[in-house]
Amino acid sequence: MKRINGMLLSSLLPFLLMVVLFLFVPLIFMIYGGFQADGRTGFSLNQYAEVFRNAYYHQAFKNSILISFLSSLIAILFAIFATYSLTLFSSNIQNRVLIFANLTSNFAGIPLAFAFIVLLGNSGLFTLLFKHIGWELLSSFNVYSWSGLVLIYIYFQLPLAVMLLYPVYQGIQSQWKEAASLLGASPLQFWLRIGVPVILPSIAGTFSILFANAMGAYASAYALTGSTYNLLTIRIGALTTGDIFAKPELGSAIAVLLGITLVTAMLINEWLTRKVRRDLS
């Protein structure tokens, strides 16, 4: 028995050391920082009071939640229909599309923001094209604005939504469809009574993952407008490392609040996943 503990201990120790140093310690420092007054002094609830008082941070919360909700909703709607269509194609095509989705899901952050600037920036490809055709409304589209950011968020949510929903459709067995149609159900009835109720919890779970993913995103918005766009992650970054307006204690408090939002989204997903499993067993 002694030898067994030897291997376990000698591998666990460095692992635990890394996890403590780079996950627990920063977590504790962040939570502690949120309860300090400016300049690392004393214990105070001022930072949280400031977040709840200041309309500027209200707006950051509102913007982050709105863009995460909107981009997740649009991405999941497209993915629900496209992924179902995908399951009707040959497995070869399915694999290729999934590989492509995986590939583009890695295309995020700065490179992605830049790709959209090339398309829709001040002298972007589409901007020029629309100007040439004379579609004034579209040629005045501003990628550095709210709507530009939404397009970029949808881009990195879409492949993730497809990859997460694909296994969900695998769970709907063709036997169910055959059984339903033998009993006289139309395809519409099958989806309304069987298909949708079965996949609905998974869709909601996927939605919460997408939502959390968008809430934590930072690089794309930063690449587009630097620190000017009022999103939670941008505010946290600016408060923590900003040169003049650095208020790391306030940044910590906002980071804690964002973390709580993400944990909640994760817990909702876990709860829904467990619900599915219970329903099916």
Place this chain on the structure above:
Amino acid sequence: MKVKRSFYHYLTIGAVLLYLIVPLLGTLIYSFSTQWHKTILPEGLTFQWYKELFGDSVFLKAMGRSLILSFGATVLSLVIMVPTIFSIVMYAPRLEKFIQSLIVMTYAMPGVIIAVGLIRAYSNSGISMVVVTVGAYFVGILPYMYQGTRNSLRNIHAVSLMEAAEILGAGQFTAFMKVILPNIMTGILVSSLLSFSILFGEFVLVNLLIGGSFETIQVFLYKKLNVSGHIASAIVVCYFILICILSVVIVKVTRSKKGTV
């Protein structure tokens, strides 16, 4: 059974694929064009931006730093994580719950949040922020390394393999090195490549923790955005080609693994 596919199904997938492809294509064409400010199509094609890019020693150095950082963190994770997951699966299965809750924690703490804590904890401690970044990367790729190693161990029935090896007289460590490791090699190679490609595109931590003093390829790209769009698009194209190569290798390795089982 051949399923009849209506035009509608082509339309839904086509719309998604189009949305994902157009920005890539646009950047690709832009990186080869001479001038593109007023006309619908570029005025000419050129290799000039790529030549300039690869002649720029700052770019090559940034590329080197990115490689070192991502490679270093991935190797560190391999050396520490694989034996850990193995020992836990073999000798302390109850600890798996602990690892899984760690993974949930990492999902709940994306780059920005963990950066805040790391700066508060280590910025005045004398520890180099480059080391801190590698540590943060280690934590960041934990979910991928865990999944890959765990699945590989399950696939090869590691517990019975170890029993067999030990009955035949192999020591614990020998059995791990000579029996288990060669069998899970492809699995951990795939998760390493995946981790590497994720870290290579990482910007948040590197920008917030070290930023200007240790310029990686992502920081270099960010600085070039406002200087030259053509060069920036050439960088994006090179970056995308690199992820493509890594993905192809991952797919090939996964396929050949399936073939042998």
